Amino acid sequence: xxxxxxxxxxxxxxxxxxxxxxxxxxxxxxxxxxxxxxxxxxxxxxxxxxxxxxxxxxxxxxxxxxxxxxxxxxxxxxxxxxxxxxxxxxxxxxxxxxxxxxxxxxxxxxxxxxxxxxxxxxxxxxxxxxxxxxxxxxxxxxxxxxxxxxxxxxxxxxxxxxxxxxxxxxxxxxxxxxxxxxxxxxxxxxxxxxxxxxxxxxxxxxxxxxxxxxxxxxxxxxxxxxxxxxxxxxxxxxxxxxxxxxxxxxxxxxx
Amino acid sequence: xxxxxxxxxxxxxxxxxxxxxxxxxxxxxxxxxxxxxxxxxxxxxxxxxxxxxxxxxxxxxxxxxxxxxxxxxxxxxxxxxxxxxxxxxxxxxxxxxxxxxxxxxxxxxxxxxxxxxxxxxxxxxxxxxxxxxxxxxxxxxxxxxxxxxxxxxxxxxxxxxxxxxxxxxxxxxxxxxxxxxxxxxxxxxxxxxxxxxxxxxxxxxxxxxxxxxxxxxxxxxxxxxxxxxxxxxxxxx
Numbered sequence: 101x102x103x104x105x106x107x108x109x110x111x112x113x114x115x116x117x118x119x120x121x122x123x124x125x126x127x128x129x130x131x132x133x134x135x136x137x138x139x140x141x142x143x144x145x146x147x148x149x150x151x152x153x154x155x156x157x158x159x160x161x162x163x164x165x166x167x168x169x170x171x172x173x174x175x176x177x178x179x180x181x182x183x184x185x186x187x188x189x190x191x192x193x194x195x196x197x198x199x200x201x202x203x204x205x206x207x208x209x210x211x212x213x214x215x216x217x218x219x220x221x222x223x224x225x226x227x228x229x230x231x232x233x234x235x236x237x238x239x240x241x242x243x244x245x246x247x248x249x250x251x252x253x254x255x256x257x258x259x260x261x262x263x264x265x266x267x268x269x270x271x272x273x274x275x276x277x278x279x280x281x282x283x284x285x286x287x288x289x290x291x292x293x294x295x296x297x298x299x300x301x302x303x304x305x306x307x308x309x310x311x312x313x314x315x316x317x318x319x320x321x322x323x324x325x326x327x328x329x330x331x332x333x334x335x336x337x338x339x340x341x342x343x344x345x346x347x348x349x350x351x352x353x354x355x
Numbered sequence: 356x357x358x359x360x361x362x363x364x365x366x367x368x369x370x371x372x373x374x375x376x377x378x379x380x381x382x383x384x385x386x387x388x389x390x391x392x393x394x395x396x397x398x399x400x401x402x403x404x405x406x407x408x409x410x411x412x413x414x415x416x417x418x419x420x421x422x423x424x425x426x427x428x429x430x431x432x433x434x435x436x437x438x439x440x441x442x443x444x445x446x447x448x449x450x451x452x453x454x455x456x457x458x459x460x461x462x463x464x465x466x467x468x469x470x471x472x473x474x475x476x477x478x479x480x481x482x483x484x485x486x487x488x489x490x491x492x493x494x495x496x497x498x499x500x501x502x503x504x505x506x507x508x509x510x511x512x513x514x515x516x517x518x519x520x521x522x523x524x525x526x527x528x529x530x531x532x533x534x535x536x537x538x539x540x541x542x543x544x545x546x547x548x549x550x551x552x553x554x555x556x557x558x559x560x561x562x563x564x565x566x567x568x569x570x571x572x573x574x575x576x577x578x579x580x581x582x583x584x585x586x587x588x589x590x591x592x
Contacts, residue, residue, distance in 0.1 A: 106391055106392075106393060108500070109393075111391050111393060113389060114387075115389075116387065116390060116472075117383075119384060120383045120387060121383065123379075123403040124380075124382075124383055124385040125399070125479060125573075126375070126477075126481065126572075127375060127379055128376060128379075128435060128436065129420060129565055130481050131372040131375070131376070131432065132432050132436070132472045132475045132476050133472070133476065134368055134372070135365070135368065135369075135428075135429070135432050135468055135472040136468075136473055138361070138364065138365055138368070138468075138470060139365070139428075139429075139466075139468035139469045139472065140469050142361045142365075142461075142465040142531070143462070143465045143466055143469060146358075146461055146465060146563070147460050148454060148456070148465070148466065151379075151454075152454050152466075153454075153466070153469055154430075155453060156452075156454050156466055156469060156470050157469060157470070157473045158454050158473045159448060159449060159450070159453055159470075159475075160446045160449065160469075160470040160471075160473050161473055161474065161477045163445065163446060163449060163472040164442060164446065164478055164481075165474070165477070165481065166508070167442045167445075167508065168442070168477065168478040168481035168482065169440050169481065169485075170505045171438065171478065171481075171485075171564075172481065172482060172484075172485030172492065173484055173496045173497070173501070173502075173505055174424045174498060174502060175482065175485055175486070175489075175492055175498065176489070176497060179489070180427055184486060184489065184537035186468070187509070188482060188483075188486050189383065190386055191482060192402050192436065192437060192478075192479050192482050192483075192543075193376065193379075193380060193436060193437065194380070194434070194435065194436070194437040195440065196437060197408070198534070199398055199411075202407070203404050203407055204402075204476065205405075205533045206363065206403040206407060206453075207577070208380065209405040210399055210402040210403040211463070212400065214362070220580055222393055223393070223401075223491065224392075224393035224396065225393045225395045225396070226395070227393065228384065228387070228388040228391075228394055228395045229385035229386065229391040229400055229403065231383070231388075232381075232384045232385070232388070232395065232404070233361035233400055233401055233403050233404040233407060234455070235381050235383075236381065236383055236400075236404050236407075236408065237404055237408055237411050237530055238380075238407075238411060239377050239380060239381070239409030239416050240411055240412040240414075240415030240416070241414075241415035241418055241419060241434045241477055242373050242376060242435060243373075243415075244415055244416050244419040244488050245368065245419045245423060245430050245431065246370045246373035246374060246431070248419060248423065249366065249369060249370075249419075249423050249428065249431060250362075250366040250369075250370070250428075251429050252419075252420075252423040252424055252430075253362075253366075253423065253424075253427045253428055253430075253459075253464065254362065255458055256424050256427070256459040256530075257427075257461065257464070258461065260457070260459045260460060260546065261460075264584075265528055265577075265579055265584030265585075265586075266574075266584065267459075268457055268458075268526065268530065269525075269527040269530055269533070269536070269573050269577055269582065269584055270526040270570060270573070271457070271458045271459040272458065272525060272530065272533060272573075273423050273425070273566065273569045273573050274421065274424045274497045275444075275448065275520055275536040275537060275567075276521075276533075276540070276569050276573075277421070277537075277540060277565040277568070277569040277570075278385040278421060278425070278560055278565075279513070279516075279520055279537065279568060280472050280540035280541045280544055280563050280565050280568075281360070281540075281544055281554060281558055281561045281565055282440065282509075282513060283513055283515050283517075283541070283556070284541060284544045284545055284548055285388075285449075285544075285554060286443035286509060286510040286513055288549075289548070289554075289555050289556070290543075290548055290551040290552065291553045291554060291556060292555070294564055298414055299417070301506060301510070303509070304507055304509075304510040306512055307507045307510040307511050307514065308511070308514040309514065309554040310511075310516070311492070311510065311511045311512070311513075311514025311515045312514040312516065312517045312518070313514075314514075314515070315514065315515045315517070315518050316518060318536050319518065330454065331453065332448075333391070334516045334518075335445060335449045335516070335519075335586055336444065338511070338514060338515030339511050339512055339515050341506070342507075342510070342511025342514055342515060343504040343505070343507060343508060343511045344504065344506030346482045346503060346506070346510070346511060347500050347504050350503050350507075
């Protein structure tokens with residue numbers, strides 16, 4: 101096949117792209133491994149017991165399974181548009197399905213296509229544009245963080261240390277501010293349509309409450325029975341049972 | 356001194372590691388375009404890329420301002436691997452609570468980095484498995500019930516996090532009445548949503564706006580004795 105005859109899909113599904121993507125992902129996994137090793141060592145230096153560190157790792161990994169599976173679901177839809185290797189890379193590194201589809205759509209629209217599925221048979225240059233645009237559009241967060249993270253972290257730590265009790269409360273304000281926006285959005289979203297409930301996310305609200313009650317119950321059971329190990333899985337249990345509850349609430353209150 | 360050495364080292368790795376990740380993100384398309392001889396026209400890249408950049412650069416900056424104070428040095432891996440709200444932040448909150456350490460301290464930073472790095476490696480492994488098992492997995496993971504369940508993943512997640520975020524435990528301190536500090540911000544957000552402001556599109560900006568509101572409310576309530584911060588004995592578990 102000559103390069104001139106190559107299509108969008110020839111590039112999107114090529115072995116070469118798989119190889120490049122695997123090299124890139126191995127690099128990111130290596131970097132995460134370095135961070136894990138360094139931070140683990142530092143935890144021990146600071147006097148945090150090894151059992152606590154292992155408990156945190158076990159809990160983090162258990163919890164991460166379900167959200168990771170939801171990323172795999174996104175992979176199916178994205179792979180159908182831009183091929184498996186690039187979808188794999190994008191969803192493992194920074195990306196989210198909504199952003200990637202938006203980027204692919206912007207390239208498609210700039211070229212005059214109305215549907216993303218039309219891109220498959222187009223010239224290979226379109227796939228080149230999709231990959232470059234997706235990458236350039238999303239690197240702002242990594243660059244900004246690389247430039248300012250140290251300053252932010254050390255300033256926060258020194259402020260916290262100097263201020264004592266107020267410092268602890270101040271640090272918690274960032275998380276609370278985040279939740280002040282995210283929690284109400286799970287209940288009411290003027291840009292979403294929940295059928296006969298309008299913008300009110302009834303099923304989402306019931307799911308949120310169910311999940312909170314489940315986490316409270318599991319914490320209480322762990323305390324009453326002395327099963328401390330259960331505390332490691334509170335979030336994972338609340339997430340899975342909350343999602344199961346969402347399916348049931350959807351059946352009881354269809355949109 | 357040991358701590359300073361660690362901080363310098365982790366940030367050096369983070370900074371250079373981030374630029375390395377960018378090199379791969381941009382390098383893979385460039386190498387593929389060179390080999391397949393499929394470089395797009397600059398006009399096409401600029402035409403579609405400028406809109407994305409205009410939209411995402413302010414969002415990226417606001418996200419760094421909002422998340423980096425919470426994530427500390429784990430922000431490097433977080434921003435490289437993504438999925439902040441649905442994966443990395445919950446992992447961080449959970450880790451801080453489990454290890455009974457305080458956020459924005461050396462111990463809090465190290466334990467968060469352990470948790471987020473482990474979670475990132477696992478997520479990458481699961482996505483890789485998903486690619487290998489793409490064909491057999493697809494019918495199961497695209498079942499209507501699974502689709503419904505994943506649609507409501509965020510509410511299920513935030514419900515499970517409520518206790519941890521507002522529990523008042525903060526390492527060696529206990530914060531009594533912490534929840535009160537968030538009320539003014541929630542009222543503002545609720546009013547904006549009721550007025551139809553599309554906050555879901557501009558979450559990053561909304562969070563940046565609510566940070567000073569929450570800090571101010573917390574400061575006033577702390578000074579007036581409505582929110583109390585007391586020392587507690589740390590359990591070594």
